[in-house]
Amino acid sequence: MSKPVPEQHLNLSILKGGKRQSAEHIRQNPVKILQIGEGNFLRGFFDWMINECCKQENYQGSIAVSQPRPSGSAKLAKLKEQDGLYTQITRGLEQGKPVERSEVIPVISRTIDPYTEWEEWLSLGVSSELQVIVSNTTEAGLRYHPEELQEGIPVLSFPGKLAVLLYRRFQAVAGDPGKGLLILPLELLERNGDELKRLVLQYSRDWRFPEDFIQWVERHNRFLNSLVDRIVTGYPEEEAEAWFAELGYRDRMLNAAEPYHFWAIEGEPELDEQLPLRKSGLNVHWVQDLKPYQLRKVRILNGAHTLMTPLALLHGLGHVREVMEHSEFRAFTTGAVEQEIIPVMGMDAGELLHYAESVYERFSNPFIRHNLADIAMNSLSKFRVRLLPSLEAYVEQGKGLPERLVQSLGGLLRYCRVRETEGRYEGTTLRGEPYQVRDDPALLGICAEAWEAGGMEERLLADTVDRLLCNEDLWGRDLTLVEGLAGKVTAYLEELDRH
Numbered sequence: 003m004s005k006p007v008p009e010q011h012l013n014l015s016i017l018k019g020g021k022r023q024s025a026e027h028i029r030q031n032p033v034k035i036l037q038i039g040e041g042n043f044l045r046g047f048f049d050w051m052i053n054e055c056c057k058q059e060n061y062q063g064s065i066a067v068s069q070p071r072p073s074g075s076a077k078l079a080k081l082k083e084q085d086g087l088y089t090q091i092t093r094g095l096e097q098g099k100p101v102e103r104s105e106v107i108p109v110i111s112r113t114i115d116p117y118t119e120w121e122e123w124l125s126l127g128v129s130s131e132l133q134v135i136v137s138n139t140t141e142a143g144l145r146y147h148p149e150e151l152q153e154g155i156p157v158l159s160f161p162g163k164l165a166v167l168l169y170r171r172f173q174a175v176a177g178d179p180g181k182g183l184l185i186l187p188l189e190l191l192e193r194n195g196d197e198l199k200r201l202v203l204q205y206s207r208d209w210r211f212p213e214d215f216i217q218w219v220e221r222h223n224r225f226l227n228s229l230v231d232r233i234v235t236g237y238p239e240e241e242a243e244a245w246f247a248e249l250g251y252r253d254r255m256l257n258a259a260e261p262y263h264f265w266a267i268e269g270e271p272e273l274d275e276q277l278p279l280r281k282s283g284l285n286v287h288w289v290q291d292l293k294p295y296q297l298r299k300v301r302i303l304n305g306a307h308t309l310m311t312p313l314a315l316l317h318g319l320g321h322v323r324e325v326m327e328h329s330e331f332r333a334f335t336t337g338a339v340e341q342e343i344i345p346v347m348g349m350d351a352g353e354l355l356h357y358a359e360s361v362y363e364r365f366s367n368p369f370i371r372h373n374l375a376d377i378a379m380n381s382l383s384k385f386r387v388r389l390l391p392s393l394e395a396y397v398e399q400g401k402g403l404p405e406r407l408v409q410s411l412g413g414l415l416r417y418c419r420v421r422e423t424e425g426r427y428e429g430t431t432l433r434g435e436p437y438q439v440r441d442d443p444a445l446l447g448i449c450a451e452a453w454e455a456g457g458m459e460e461r462l463l464a465d466t467v468d469r470l471l472c473n474e475d476l477w478g479r480d481l482t483l484v485e486g487l488a489g490k491v492t493a494y495l496e497e498l499d500r501h
């Protein structure tokens with residue numbers, strides 16, 4: 003007989019015995035880390051790691067979490083209701099053997115909304131216990147949006163908020179060189195640390211913060227570049243009730259991830275003292291040059307995701323494992339990786355192939371459901387960063403046009419055959435089922451306009467493809483200049499809709 007689904011929600015009071023004691027013990031640690039981002043990834047990766055350090059008594063600190071934009075307040079409120087607790091499920095294959103673990107993560111001792119508690123948020127930055135700032139605000143969060151600084155009014159952007167917080171700290175410590183912070187942005191962006199620092203300095207100059215503050219930021223705060231890797235699929239919608247029955251409580255912040263985790267950070271092993279991640283047995287590496295790790299992951303793992311997603315969704319598939327279990331889609335994905343992506347990367351092909359095989363295994367993880375609809379978010383900019391460089395390198399190396407990458411570009415254009423209604427952009431699958439496309443509205447507007455101009459008609463398809471491929475806002479260059487590309491994409495699109 004299946005277990006009844008409980009009514010009670012996770013919070014400190016429902017934990018019993020040793021679990022309660024250990025959670026209280028960790029939550030009482032001083033706040034040494036300020037986390038900007040309440041998303042699934044940070045909770046399934048960084049917070050889980052800090053918990054590993056705390057459990058092994060290697061770390062005596064806790065985390066204050068705040069959301070990077072006003073719309074994140076609902077999730078933050080849920081965390082607060084649960085005393086910062088949530089359950090992390092880890093499921094997948096470890097050395098070929100299935101593992102499934104769940105544990106309550108108690109490292110978040112405080113939640114703080116910068117949009118309603120601006121002064122309290124800033125005062126966290128002044129705390130002498132604070133050592134680290136960590137963030138993941140997606141690529142969209144690490145951008146410059148000029149704004150005015152007004153006394154008592156919260157700053158909207160994350161880098162802008164950080165600039166004000168650092169300025170407060172600088173004033174409070176009177177520029178003490180020893181009181182700088184370790185700043186670790188985890189956004190999937192090349193040289194993320196350098197980029198965040200650049201943005202903080204840009205806001206500081208806009209707001210005319212003094213030069214000695216700028217020097218203090220430059221010299222005495224460390225913005226580290228790093229690359230993260232773990233598939234965190236978030237709240238397991240379809241299995242949540244079964245999990246609640248198993249756990250004996252309901253958890254609005256339930257989070258699922260694979261066992262695999264990898265973090266390469268550009269920095270020196272001495273930083274272990276502030277973040278004892280390696281000492282706690284985590285797969286974390288201090289490296290001198292991040293580039294090879296970045297290239298390997300973004301081109302192969304993220305590239306494969308971006309490659310398969312629009313086409314698989316158009317064909318009615320729902321998640322990554324389904325793609326890997328579909329013989330044609332699997333062959334399409336592995337063929338693209340092995341014949342069109344790896345050969346043009348200019349790195350050890352054997353090592354890359356080994357990595358690719360581990361990625362296929364992770365994609366086939368029988369225990370997790372990685373929704374293609376989630377991966378599809380911002381597909382246009384992802385294609386530009388994750389796949390276009392492979393396509394261009396293939397052409398530049400005189401190999402002709404890479405068949406599968408071209409098809410995936412065609413699939414993306416077809417996926418973005420959208421119409422706008424009340425700010426929502428909708429497309430239809432090959433079977434005519436509607437779906438919503440979540441991407442930069444400016445880019446989707448370009449797509450909608452181009453398809454609209456062609457009247458969505460097949461005879462005007464070549465013009466539509468030209469109009470889309472020549473748009474530099476979409477691709478950063480005019481892709482109609484790549485010989486034969488527009489023709490091949492058009493032919494593929496005709497074939498796609500015919501079948």
Ligand SMILES: NC(=O)c1ccc[n+]([C@@H]2O[C@H](COP(=O)([O-])OP(=O)(O)OC[C@H]3O[C@@H](n4cnc5c(N)ncnc54)[C@H](O)[C@@H]3O)[C@@H](O)[C@H]2O)c1
Nearest residue numbers: 039040041042043070071074139140142143190232233234
């Ligand atoms: N989930 C994964 O498997 C995984 C793995 C590695 C890296 N990542 C990276 O982490 C990012 C977040 O993934 P997630 O799974 O936590 O997603 P999520 O939707 O759970 O969280 C997204 C976070 O980013 C914030 N955010 C979104 N748009 C923003 C904007 N315009 N400005 C400021 N903040 C914004 C949200 O408030 C939230 O805190 C992804 O973009 C990806 O690059 C994710």
Ligand SMILES: O=P(O)(O)OC[C@@H](O)[C@@H](O)[C@H](O)[C@H](O)CO
Nearest residue numbers: 190230231232233303304307377
């Ligand atoms: O998270 P995104 O939306 O940038 O990209 C989707 C996936 O490719 C990504 O989440 C991977 O699963 C992750 O990067 C693995 O470490």
